[in-house]
Amino acid sequence: MRLGYKILLPQALMILLLLIASAALLRDLKQQEEGLRATSQRLERDTRLAGLVKDVHTETAVEVLSYRIDKKARRIEATLSADREAENALKRYAVDVTDPLQHALMDAVVESRDRIRRSRLALIQAIDAGKEGEIQAAFDRWRIHRRLLDASLNDWSALSLYRFASASEEAIRGRAAIVRLLLYGVALAIAIAAAAFFYVRLTVSRPLGMLVNGIASFGGGKLGVRIDPRIQDSSDEVGQMAKAFNKMALDIEDLNRGLELRVHERTAQLEAANKELESFAYSVSHDLRAPLRTIDGFSKILEEDYSEKVDEEGRDSLRRVRAAAQKMGHLIDDILKLSRLSRSDMTYEQVDLGALADSIVAELRSTESTRRVTYRVAPGLVARGDKTLIRILLENLLANSWKFTSKHSTAQIEVGAAQKEGELAYFVRDDGAGFDMAHVGALFAPFQRLHGMSEFPGTGIGLATVRRVVQRHGGRCWAEGEVEKGATFYFTLGAQEPTLRLQQTQHPPHEREALPA
Amino acid sequence: MNEGTILLVEDNPDDEKLTLRALKKNNIANPVKVVRDGQEALDYLFAPNSKLPSVVLLDLKLPKIGGLEVLKRLRADAARKVVPVVILTSSKEESDLLGGYSLGANSYIRKPVDFGQFSEAVRQLGMYWLVLNEAPPQDGLRAAQAKA
Numbered sequence: 001m002r003l004g005y006k007i008l009l010p011q012a013l014m015i016l017l018l019l020i021a022s023a024a025l026l027r028d029l030k031q032q033e034e035g036l037r038a039t040s041q042r043l044e045r046d047t048r049l050a051g052l053v054k055d056v057h058t059e060t061a062v063e064v065l066s067y068r069i070d071k072k073a074r075r076i077e078a079t080l081s082a083d084r085e086a087e088n089a090l091k092r093y094a095v096d097v098t099d100p101l102q103h104a105l106m107d108a109v110v111e112s113r114d115r116i117r118r119s120r121l122a123l124i125q126a127i128d129a130g131k132e133g134e135i136q137a138a139f140d141r142w143r144i145h146r147r148l149l150d151a152s153l154n155d156w157s158a159l160s161l162y163r164f165a166s167a168s169e170e171a172i173r174g175r176a177a178i179v180r181l182l183l184y185g186v187a188l189a190i191a192i193a194a195a196a197f198f199y200v201r202l203t204v205s206r207p208l209g210m211l212v213n214g215i216a217s218f219g220g221g222k223l224g225v226r227i228d229p230r231i232q233d234s235s236d237e238v239g240q241m242a243k244a245f246n247k248m249a250l251d252i253e254d255l256n257r258g259l260e261l262r263v264h265e266r267t268a269q270l271e272a273a274n275k276e277l278e279s280f281a282y283s284v285s286h287d288l289r290a291p292l293r294t295i296d297g298f299s300k301i302l303e304e305d306y307s308e309k310v311d312e313e314g315r316d317s318l319r320r321v322r323a324a325a326q327k328m329g330h331l332i333d334d335i336l337k338l339s340r341l342s343r344s345d346m347t348y349e350q351v352d353l354g355a356l357a358d359s360i361v362a363e364l365r366s367t368e369s370t371r372r373v374t375y376r377v378a379p380g381l382v383a384r385g386d387k388t389l390i391r392i393l394l395e396n397l398l399a400n401s402w403k404f405t406s407k408h409s410t411a412q413i414e415v416g417a418a419q420k421e422g423e424l425a426y427f428v429r430d431d432g433a434g435f436d437m438a439h440v441g442a443l444f445a446p447f448q449r450l451h452g453m454s455e456f457p458g459t460g461i462g463l464a465t466v467r468r469v470v471q472r473h474g475g476r477c478w479a480e481g482e483v484e485k486g487a488t489f490y491f492t493l494g495a496q497e498p499t500l501r502l503q504q505t506q507h508p509p510h511e512r513e514a515l516p517a
Numbered sequence: 518m519n520e521g522t523i524l525l526v527e528d529n530p531d532d533e534k535l536t537l538r539a540l541k542k543n544n545i546a547n548p549v550k551v552v553r554d555g556q557e558a559l560d561y562l563f564a565p566n567s568k569l570p571s572v573v574l575l576d577l578k579l580p581k582i583g584g585l586e587v588l589k590r591l592r593a594d595a596a597r598k599v600v601p602v603v604i605l606t607s608s609k610e611e612s613d614l615l616g617g618y619s620l621g622a623n624s625y626i627r628k629p630v631d632f633g634q635f636s637e638a639v640r641q642l643g644m645y646w647l648v649l650n651e652a653p654p655q656d657g658l659r660a661a662q663a664k665a
Contacts, residue, residue, distance in 0.1 A: 282610055286578050289607040289630060294531035297632040301538065322631075329630035 003236045006203050010196030014189055021185040025178055032174045039167035046160035049086075049093055050153045053109065056086045057116065057149060064120060064142070068127050068135065087113070099163070105156045112149035119145045207231040207238045215245060223253045274343060281339050288332050296325040327459075331447075334461035338446065341468050346386040353381040353426065356394050357415045364402045372409065373402070378416035381426065385473045385493045393469040396462040397428040397489050403456055404487070405432030412486075420490055431486035435479075443479055466491065521571030521652050523549045526558045526587065527605075528579050535632065536574070536605075539639035547571065547647055555582025559590060562597060569600050569655060572646040575622075577606040577613055585616050592621040599653040601646055 060079045066072070090110060097103050123138040210231060217225045226249055227242040234242075299318045302310065310318070354377045361375050383390065398413065405411030414429045435443070435450050442448040446464035466489070470477045474494040481487035523540070527533045533551055540549065550570070552558045558575075559582065561567065573591075577584035584604065592598045603624040604617045617625050626642065629635050 282608065282612075285610060286607045289628070290529055290532065292630045293535065293607075293628060293632070293635065294529075296630050297531070297535040297538075297635065300632040301535075326631050 003204060003238060006236060007200055010192065010199055014192045014196065017192065018185070018189060021181070025181060025185075028174065028178055028181075032171050036167055036171045039164050043160050043164040045093065047157065049089060050157050050160075052089060053086050053113070054150075054153055056082050057113075057146060060120065061146060064123060067124065068139070071127060083117075102156070102159055102163075105152060105159055108152040109149065109156060112145060112152050115145040116142065116149055203234070203236075204238065207234065207242070211238060211242055211245065214242075218245075218249055218252075223249070223256060225249065277339065277343060281336055281343075284332060285336055289329060292325045292329050292332075296322050299325070330459055331461075334459050338461060338465055338468060341389065341392070341465065341472070344388070346389065346472060348384055349387060351383050351385055351387050351390050353377075353383055353390070353394070353415070354379060356387075356391055357381075357398065357428075360391070360395050360398045361413070364398065368402075368406075371402075371406070371411070373405065373411045373413060376412075376414045376416075381415070381417060383426070383493050389469045389472060390493070393466050393491070394428070396466050400462055400489075401428055401430035401432065401487075403458070404434075405430050406456075408432060418490075423492060425490040425492045427488050427490045429486065429488040434483050434485050434487045435481040436483050437481060440479060440481070444477065463489075521547060521647070522568065523547050523647070524558070524561065524570040524573045525549055525551045526555070526573065526575045526579065526584065527551065528553050528576065532576075532628070535635065536639060539632075539636040540643060542636060543640035543643055545640075545643035545647060547643075554580045555584065555587045558582075558587050562587075562591060562600075563594070569597065569653060571601070571652045572642075572650075573600055573602045574605045574642070575602050577604060577608060577617070585613075585620060588617065588620045588622060601650065601653070603642060603646065605642075 056079065060083065063079050090106065094103070094106055094110075097106060119138065119142040123135070123142045126134040126138040129135075211227055214225050214227045226246050229246075232239055232242040232246060299321045303315060303318050307315070357377050361373075365371075365373070394415075398415075401411075401413045405413070408431070412429075412431045415427070416429075417424055417426045419425075433451070433456070439450050442450070444463045444467040447460040449458065449460040451458075467477055470491050470493065475492035477489065477491035479487060479489045523545075525533065525536060527536065537549060537551075540547075550561065552561055558573075558579075562570075562573075575584045575588060579587075584606070588602055588604075591600060591602065598621070601623045602621075603626060604613075604622045605626050605628060606613065607628050609627050614625055624642075626638055629638065
């Protein structure tokens, strides 16, 4: 059943109930009204009839009395006809009367009237005869019969009134019953409403709630959550949703499992590849160096032991051989270092670049204490990244700056951060030998050098190392320079912007100058 | 001056020659026993009634049994664990350094390519282990052997 109907059903039921109750109540009310009206009509008729009869007999009595006095028959005929009218009325009325008591009373009235008629006749006859004694007796008899009629009429009236009063009382009681019924009806309606509420809650709110909870739980990561199958079986929209959700959850779980498997496989592959690289690096470090040692060593032996037999040309050749072997040793070391950078795991933490730079510069100073180098670093330089790798990066950049300013009598090296191309980047700047911007493309490539070994020593691996570290952090690096004016090397360390705790404008970067030892 | 033997465990004949030359050049006249692989080294060290060398110069990459394994077995033996062992190798890999030191090597020297430096390193090794350093007593070995 559809959701709408489930909610509508109890309401329809209640409306139906109300309609039925109203109809029943209305019918009862109508019946009572009718009953009351009928009774009221009867009372009216009874009263009228009794009144009529009384009037008739009063008239007759007046006539008879006046006849007794002056023997003049005045309106006797008129009264007789009125009497006949009353007779007919009574007869007509008697047909409708069903009440036995009333019937008896009416019979009594009729009987009384008969007696009155007879005694009246006898009285008139007596009056006509003129015998006073008989007149009085007949008169008394006639009066008694009249009194009896009165009594009967009174009884009859009393009965009518009594019947009417009973009917009224019953009507009142009936009304009270109706009101009571109404109240019961209201109570029942409330009960049905409550039942409807619980019913809706059971069949609509609760399943919906479970559905919502299930979905939220699933969304929160519990992929095993399913909606109770009983809800799923219900044929309304909630059931359909539950069914659809359960199917979807199953599919997602399967997909997830599939993905996890693939991730596992991929990770295993990566780990295997890494292991291969490790053993390769190990072999390189061992196997390539041994022959180099041989080359260098035996060349030296030649130099030393056969110096008389070897001329200057020969010795020069041997020197070159040795130099080449040693250089190759350095190259191998550098390559190994570079590859190690790619293999190591990164641990992210807050790194104080200022402190790192300070310590590196201090080391550089200790190796060449005679140099005059002004070193500035902006305060509050922090970054998020791997401390070891960042240290290597700064070592390379600062060592480069140190090296390429060595030809100048004084040097300035600066470490800071600046807005470049819309983002905040760190930099290491010096005022040393610099470079021609035309060659900037080759700068970060391994083993590419812009200066000869005689000018500045080095294998050309420093900037390649810098770039590798920056890449591993998801950042980028670039350089600007001018020949003999100096160079600035910029780098970012990933999506997070570099942060300066203090504004550079507020606190000028502190300066340090080296004094000769 | 210690007259004890130097045990050179080295598989590379070139390196062997260079090492011997360096020793000679630096006037280190101690007898040198050369073994070519890990098995030979163990055979020599564990030979019955053998004398302990004053120092073992141990290469790591050896055929048959590797240098670290030799070191491990040496250190496992009650009598022989006192022998000074200097690892002399091309490798600077962290795993080797860690392995060597955890197994109880006394020293770890990386063989430089430059022969001059190599010679200097050998000289310093010789000066240290054969002149300055006190070799473990031979009596200890005999006593341990008697106990064993």
